[in-house]
Every structure is written in structure tokens, then in C-alpha cells.
Amino acid sequence: MTEKALRLGTRRSKLAMAQSGQVADAVSQVTGRPVELVEITTYGDVSREHLAQIGGTGVFVAALREALLRGEVDFAVHSLKDLPTAQHEGLVVAAVPEREDPRDVVVARDARKLTDLPRGARIGTGSPRRMAQLNAYARTHGMEIETVPIRGNIDTRIGYVRSGELDAVVLAAAGLNRVGRIDEVTDFLSVDTVLPAPGQGALAIECRAGNTAQDAALVAALAELDDPFTRVAVTAERSLLAALEAGCSAPVGALADLLADGQTVKEMRLRGAVGTTDGSTLVQLSTTGPVPETHDAAMAFGREIATEMLAQGAAGLMGERAH
Ligand SMILES: NCc1[nH]cc(CCC(=O)O)c1CC(=O)O
Numbered sequence: 001m002t003e004k005a006l007r008l009g010t011r012r013s014k015l016a017m018a019q020s021g022q023v024a025d026a027v028s029q030v031t032g033r034p035v036e037l038v039e040i041t042t043y044g045d046v047s048r049e050h051l052a053q054i055g056g057t058g059v060f061v062a063a064l065r066e067a068l069l070r071g072e073v074d075f076a077v078h079s080l081k082d083l084p085t086a087q088h089e090g091l092v093v094a095a096v097p098e099r100e101d102p103r104d105v106v107v108a109r110d111a112r113k114l115t116d117l118p119r120g121a122r123i124g125t126g127s128p129r130r131m132a133q134l135n136a137y138a139r140t141h142g143m144e145i146e147t148v149p150i151r152g153n154i155d156t157r158i159g160y161v162r163s164g165e166l167d168a169v170v171l172a173a174a175g176l177n178r179v180g181r182i183d184e185v186t187d188f189l190s191v192d193t194v195l196p197a198p199g200q201g202a203l204a205i206e207c208r209a210g211n212t213a214q215d216a217a218l219v220a221a222l223a224e225l226d227d228p229f230t231r232v233a234v235t236a237e238r239s240l241l242a243a244l245e246a247g248c249s250a251p252v253g254a255l256a257d258l259l260a261d262g263q264t265v266k267e268m269r270l271r272g273a274v275g276t277t278d279g280s281t282l283v284q285l286s287t288t289g290p291v292p293e294t295h296d297a298a299m300a301f302g303r304e305i306a307t308e309m310l311a312q313g314a315a316g317l318m319g320e321r322a323h
Pocket residue numbers: 057079080081082170171172173174175176199200201202203
């Protein structure tokens with residue numbers, strides 16, 4: 001007799017299906033059980049409104065979490081950058097697998113790089129974080145650009161460039177990798193130019209916290225897919241975000257990386273950026289310290305740099321607080 005399939009709740013978008021499919025294979029390997037994808041449609045999938053107006057990408061997550069709590073699915077895969085920082089009652093992030101490329105990238109017409117876009121180039125992005133940093137970069141490098149708010153899935157966004165409506169769009173490398181479109185990238189942006197969103201490029205595997213023996217067994221099995229280095233890095237990044245009291249649609253960038261000496265990891269560096277969307281003000285900070293050895297230490301690392309950013313005026317730059 002074959003064992004009962006695990007049910008993986010997923011959004012229907014190409015990106016969600018791609019990353020859920022990849023995680024399904026990995027989970028099937030560590031549990032020895034088949035994994036079945038269960039498609040769940042969220043309000044965010046059907047809404048034509050801009051992200052900021054519907055309260056950020058958290059709406060995508062809510063429906064998946066309800067399905068988990070109702071027992072309709074056994075686990076869900078989220079892009080960590082879309083996951084609200086507040087821990088959800090009754091649920092646990094059982095694993096954060098190894099992160100892939102955290103960078104933002106440009107897909108531009110005529111194979112152009114950010115720096116060789118024409119004067120007045122129209123660059124599409126719905127992200128206040130990308131707008132803030134692109135506009136700040138343009139101001140300090142004598143470029144003239146116009147950031148144009150767009151939303152939609154990867155196909156739609158790249159479509160604006162192919163149709164000639166926009167000169168370029170900015171997307172996450174990780175998403176393009178997962179849907180097999182990384183070849184269309186014309187420029188990989190240095191994180192010194194655009195610091196990615198907290199958790200960008202990482203996935204979170206979420207399930208019920210383990211009140212039943214079955215749930216507890218699943219939490220333990222999924223934990224095998226956890227990458228401790230990615231976990232500590234994204235914990236610090238998300239702690240920074242939470243300490244700024246900002247949401248996933250706030251103009252906040254954060255990236256933690258581990259500095260190695262040969263094979264030995266020596267230190268962790270955490271960088272943060274927050275600015276106004278017009279790029280007129282940008283607060284950027286970087287701290288380096290011992291690699292946090294506990295969850296609490298990683299949280300403290302993030303809070304410290306957030307406190308420093310607040311001291312430099314970060315709070316006034318975020319405008320309306322996202323939930
Ligand atoms: N906000 C949508 C979203 N959520 C996660 C990714 C990409 C994959 C990732 O960062 O893990 C994207 C698309 C994008 O920003 O280009």
C-alpha cells in the first residue's frame with residue numbers, strides 16, 4: 001500500500017507553481033511520501049488594484065494560512081519576502097531551504113544595462129523599495145529616469161518591455177530563475193545599488209505547529225530541508241524589517257551575508273536601506289559581527305541596526321505604515 005499523499009497548498013501563478021513543484025520534490029524525498037499540489041486562489045490573484053492599496057502581498061499568504069489551519073492542506077510554500085514578519089498563531093516555519101540569488105535584476109529593451117538606459121527612461125516596478133533605491137542611484141549618478149508603478153505576474157511585467165511601453169522592468173533574480181526565464185536578464189544589479197527585500201530569494205515552508213503527533217512528525221521531517229545559514233540571515237533581515245515596524249510593501253531593503261575565511265564562516269554582515277520613493281533621501285547602514293548562534297541573537301542583530309537606522313531618521317521616510 002502506498003502512503004497517503006501530503007497536500008501542498010499553493011497559489012496558481014507560474015512562479016508559485018514552479019517553487020511549490022520544486023519543494024514538493026524535495027519534501028517527497030525526505031518524507032518518502034508522495035506530495036500533491038492543491039491550488040488555492042487568493043484575493044491578491046484576482047485584484048487589479050495596486051499592492052499598496054490592498055495592504056501588501058500579505059493577502060496572498062492569508063488564504064494559504066486559512067487552508068492550513070482548516071486542515072485542507074498539510075503545508076505551504078511562501079516566498080519569504082512576502083511573508084509577514086509576525087509569527088502566525090498555530091503555524092510554524094518548519095524550514096527555510098538554502099537561498100538562491102537574492103539580487104534584483106533588470107530586463108531592458110536592446111539588452112541594456114541600468115547605466116546605459118536612455119535619458120528619461122521609463123522603468124517599471126511596483127515596489128517602493130526598488131523605486132527609492134533606483135531613484136537615489138539615478139540622482140547621485142546624473143541619470144534621468146522615471147519609475148512607473150506596475151504590478152502583475154512575471155509575464156505581464158516583462159510584457160511591458162516587449163511591447164515597448166516601458167524601457168525596463170526590475171524583478172527578482174530568484175523568481176526568474178524558478179520560472180526558467182533568467183536568460184532574459186540584461187543586468188544583474190549589485191546589492192550596493194539596490195539592496196534586496198528582506199528574505200528575497202528564500203522560501204519558507206510553513207505547516208501547523210504540531211498539536212497532533214502527525215503534525216509534529218511533519219514539522220520534524222520538513223526541518224531536514226532547513227539551511228541554518230539562510231535561516232540566520234533571513235531572521236536578522238526580517239527582524240530589522242519588524243523593528244522598523246514596516247511591512248512587505250515598505251521601502252526597506254535588507255541583506256545579511258556571511259563572511260568566510262576559506263571554509264570557515266567568520267562573521268555576518270547585515271546591511272539595511274530605507275528611503276523615500278523619489279530617492280531624495282536614503283538611509284543606508286551596514287554592521288558586521290559574530291554569526292548569531294541562536295534565533296534570539298539573530299533577532300537582536302536585526303533590531304540593533306534598525307535602532308541605528310531609526311536614529312538616522314528612518315521612521316520619517318516610510319510614510320504610511322503597512323500592516
Ligand atoms: N512580490 C512578488 C514576488 N515575491 C517573490 C518574488 C521573487 C522570488 C523571491 O524573491 O523569492 C516576487 C517577484 C519579484 O519581486 O520579482
